Amino acid sequence: VGAFHPDTMENYIEKDDLVILGNRAEDQLCAIEMDASCIIVGLGAKVTKTIQKFAEEKCCVIISSPHDTYTIARLINQSIPVKYLMRRSNLITFNTEDFLDDIK
DSSP states (O other): OSSSSSHHTTTTTTTEEEEOOOOOOHHHHHHHTTOOSSSETTTTTOOOHHHHHHHHHTEEEEEOOOOOOHHHHHHHHHSOOOGGGGSSSSSSOTTTSSSSSHHO
């Protein structure tokens, strides 16, 4: 989440990062200049034509969201496919009637 002054954000944004931002044009420009691959602008904020053109030149995708930055970050985190988190083998299974000591 790009919530710092652009001078500070430069220390945190790396090439191909996804950066969640608000409506401050200087923050949007900073993220694009730092080669972020995508910026997500919250609260449905408009992005100027100049920034849109600059993002296109730098191959940076702009996504506008009606949500605030916290909600955007939370939704992204929750959108990870279950298959990345689940095991396919060596599963521990039990029934509701099983005793906890037996499961361990």
